Amino acid sequence: MTWTGRLIGTLVWVLCGLSSTQADVILSADETAQTLRHGPWPPEVTLDPSNRVSGDANAIALGEVLFSDPILSRDRAMSCASCHDPERDFSDGLARAEGRKRLDRNTQALWNLAGQRWYGWSGDSDSLWAQNLTPLLNPAELGHDPQSMQSALFASVHRPAYEAIYGEMDAESALETTVNISKILAAYIETLRSGKTSFDHFRDALANGDMQLATQYPEPAQRGLQIFIGRGNCTFCHSGPKFTNGEFHDAAVPYFLEQGGVDPGRAEGIDRLLESPFTLDGDFADDASKAGAWAVRNVRFQHGNFGIFRVPTLRRAAHTAPFMHDGSLPDLAAVIQHYNHIDMERLHSDGEAILRPLELSDQDAEDLEAFLETLADD
Ligand code: HEC
Ligand code: HEC
Structure with missing residues (x-):
């Protein structure tokens, strides 16, 4: 072997040695128990009893095609995929969505939405399915009314596939057809499930007591996880397998709009729910038992609902920047610094005493980011 050959051989050996360095598992028993609560993943498939085409293979296939078809917009200019781009984690990479005008909010990614309460x-x-109706009928988004939506589907190549699922379109009102389209889209969106990440493999290894496997999870990510479940208190809101409790909180993000005025957040959501004929308690829900309608029946406006937003999932978040309801934070590092230097003056709702400036070192912040990235490497 030549001298250079030996040198390269040595280098390869050193590099392989470095990359296969195994981390110790540094979690305490209590931290391990908390970690287990963020799984298992993926969750079991549950069908939506309020949508009778949930899980139906024909509806899923038609929903996937419709999702990207511009007949969904009145002027054929847009589709769901214009904002929820499948190549961009079903989001758009913009701070705030661009419809017919710039919307006030960031486009949510569409992963793991089956079975959410809100x-x-x-x-x-x-x-x-009720959520899918909003963009269809919002003049600033796809801009249909039920009549134009039904006519567009009626004249399209999708009519036979639609009628194979729901029967003759002539027999339906325009509103029924429009609600049915939103249910077909929901059947497809329910199938968008993110995969197992290196965090999940670590969590499963801990659950199975396989410490050899667990040591493959890098130490910086383990330290970040310790901050997440420990002094960062992140699990208080970002709990469970989806890393969200599914409810509404104040994370001290300003809720002022650039054109003046404010985004009332959950307060407006409650108004809309209470006015909507499309809730689980309404006539458009397919199950007579009205399973799940207890939640909307118990919703009451409270002052603290003002300016609070739904806790986002952190699965695949590393791919869906910019962040927060208004897209005001450009990347994960900025989100971590937002929590690190949280502006206590901005916390406007009652009871969020859980957030405090974290005093993270640069190393801590990097570790927390390394952990969040392991929720997105599926
Ligand atoms: C102009 C951009 C735009 C278009 C077009 C659009 N969306 Fe959205 N989507 C958004 C924004 C912005 C939000 C956040 C809405 C909010 O909370 O105010 C959102 C939220 C959602 C959500 C809620 C996700 C969650 O986590 O709760 C679903 C579901 C959804 N869209 C489905 C659709 C479907 C289906 C279509 C096509 C019929 C569509 N969207 C078209 C921008 C868009
Ligand atoms: C009091 C509840 C609460 C706590 C504690 C909390 N969060 Fe959040 N988190 C939220 C809410 C609510 C939002 C959305 C806020 C908004 O858009 O106005 C959010 C947004 C985020 C986002 C942006 C996700 C997206 O898709 O836009 C990330 C990342 C995040 N939090 C990480 C963390 C980390 C890391 C911690 C711990 C240091 C933490 N959160 C602690 C409630 C909380």
């Missing part, structure tokens, strides 16, 4: 940043809907 949808949208302010929980305007209590089912996935």
